[in-house]
Amino acid sequence: MTPKLPSTSKLNEEQLLELARKYSFRSRIDTNAIAGPIMVWGRGSVVRDVNGKEYLDFNSGQMCGALGHNHPRIVQALQESCETLIHSHMSMFNDREIILASRLAEITPEGMDRSMFLTSGSDSNEAAMAIAKRFTGGYEFASPASSFHGMNDSTRAVTFSGWHEGYGPYAPGHYPIMAPYEYRCTFCKDRGGCDYSCLNTSFELLDVQADGQLAGVITEPLFSAGGVIDLPDGWLRELKRKCEERGALLIVDEAQTGLAKLGTMWGFEHEGVVPDIFTISKHFGGGVAISAVITTDEIEEKVSATGLVVGHSHSNDPMPCNAAIASIDIILEEVLVDVAQRIGAYWRGHLERLAAKHEIIGDVRGRGLLQGIELVTDRFSRKPAYQQGKAIGRMCLENGLILSVRRNGSVFRFVPPFTTTEAQLDQAADILDHAISNVI
Numbered sequence: 001m002t003p004k005l006p007s008t009s010k011l012n013e014e015q016l017l018e019l020a021r022k023y024s025f026r027s028r029i030d031t032n033a034i035a036g037p038i039m040v041w042g043r044g045s046v047v048r049d050v051n052g053k054e055y056l057d058f059n060s061g062q063m064c065g066a067l068g069h070n071h072p073r074i075v076q077a078l079q080e081s082c083e084t085l086i087h088s089h090m091s092m093f094n095d096r097e098i099i100l101a102s103r104l105a106e107i108t109p110e111g112m113d114r115s116m117f118l119t120s121g122s123d124s125n126e127a128a129m130a131i132a133k134r135f136t137g138g139y140e141f142a143s144p145a146s147s148f149h150g151m152n153d154s155t156r157a158v159t160f161s162g163w164h165e166g167y168g169p170y171a172p173g174h175y176p177i178m179a180p181y182e183y184r185c186t187f188c189k190d191r192g193g194c195d196y197s198c199l200n201t202s203f204e205l206l207d208v209q210a211d212g213q214l215a216g217v218i219t220e221p222l223f224s225a226g227g228v229i230d231l232p233d234g235w236l237r238e239l240k241r242k243c244e245e246r247g248a249l250l251i252v253d254e255a256q257t258g259l260a261k262l263g264t265m266w267g268f269e270h271e272g273v274v275p276d277i278f279t280i281s282k283h284f285g286g287g288v289a290i291s292a293v294i295t296t297d298e299i300e301e302k303v304s305a306t307g308l309v310v311g312h313s314h315s316n317d318p319m320p321c322n323a324a325i326a327s328i329d330i331i332l333e334e335v336l337v338d339v340a341q342r343i344g345a346y347w348r349g350h351l352e353r354l355a356a357k358h359e360i361i362g363d364v365r366g367r368g369l370l371q372g373i374e375l376v377t378d379r380f381s382r383k384p385a386y387q388q389g390k391a392i393g394r395m396c397l398e399n400g401l402i403l404s405v406r407r408n409g410s411v412f413r414f415v416p417p418f419t420t421t422e423a424q425l426d427q428a429a430d431i432l433d434h435a436i437s438n439v440i
């Protein structure tokens with residue numbers, strides 16, 4: 001039997017990897033390798049590995065650390081819960097969840113006042129889908145082909161940007177619709193912009209395929225994991241109209257885009273659309289796991305009357321709820337909507353300057369703290385530069401910049417925390433510039 005090591009022992013990287021090789025289950029997104037860096041510390045926009053090397057974290061952890069790692073207000077909220085109540089009975093109210101629900105209503109659109117709290121983005125989307133089923137009486141859902149909504153069975157069934165194949169059979173009635181990926185769209189390539197042909201065609205197919213009443217359409221308001229793909233103007237409005245025509249609910253997944261990240265409180269605001277249900281997670285808890293489903297009185301009343309039950313052992317736990325209250329304080333008091341606009345504009349300047357310098361950057365897109373570049377072998381063919389992208393991403397990491405490499409190497413996604421300074425943005429741009437220059 002392997003001797004037990006004290007959990008507090010300071011092990012070096014090789015010792016930790018040796019343990020991981022024996023005991024860790026490999027099931028991560030993007031890599032199956034058991035390799036460093038192994039993170040041990042973080043403050044603001046910087047994380048440090050077990051060797052003491054520092055990195056600019058332009059992935060904000062798993063996007064959940066966007067308020068800045070170990071924000072003092074979040075730390076304080078967690079300490080308060082340690083003094084009061086960490087966990088509570090799921091079927092009894094606790095004061096933190098009630099306060100959180102009322103504070104959240106301060107920043108949600110008018111009429112979207114009702115919220116329930118869960119743990120992950122996946123379970124908030126699963127709950128939203130359950131609500132849509134009970135509200136409409138239907139069971140079928142559609143979602144764009146670039147979508148990512150989670151990895152439990154019901155959300156994986158509507159996740160079409162990858163990680164879908166090989167986990168079936170799914171429950172029947174989950175359909176992809178075309179994503180409005182303007183940079184690569186064959187419908188509108190010669191038309192000077194999106195005329196929603198992709199959406200119209202998708203619904204033509206959906207209508208003939210569906211078994212009955214469509215329960216809902218779930219979408220991100222900017223496809224993040226799918227490749228930092230912005231929605232064309234009016235697309236979300238048109239989608240909402242199509243849902244209304246069919247009596248289906250529009251669910252917007254704001255896991256990556258909500259709570260000021262894009263320079264607006266909500267991603268859907270950009271389109272002037274209010275969905276029927278929306279979900280939030282990621283930096284909602286300032287690094288602690290909590291998600292929410294938000295909807296109207298009408299929907300809440302109808303589905304509650306049907307006896308809807310959704311929840312898990314840790315739903316509404318006071319500790320993550322207290323962290324989320326602190327995160328709302330931070331978002332409002334530090335005016336993070338403005339911060340995202342300011343950081344976003346400064347970073348965009350860097351990305352555009354790099355695009356002017358390096359032909360391999362075919363497109364620059366995204367908003368606020370969620371921006372990306374698409375790498376192509378040449379700008380005419382727009383052939384994705386998969387291998388070069390992977391090599392550039394590796395070199396950035398070696399040189400201390402964490403970013404997310406999407407679409408098999410051809411898209412880089414940058415999510416710097418709200419705490420990122422101009423000097424850190426300059427440093428990140430230098431690392432990226434250097435890596436591109438060395439690889440191509």
Ligand SMILES: Cc1ncc(COP(=O)(O)O)c(C=O)c1O
Pocket residue numbers: 119120121122123125148149150151220224225253254255256281282
């Ligand atoms: C848009 C979106 N929705 C849902 C999820 C799933 O969230 P979680 O990993 O917390 O289950 C993610 C995760 O990256 C996401 O990006």
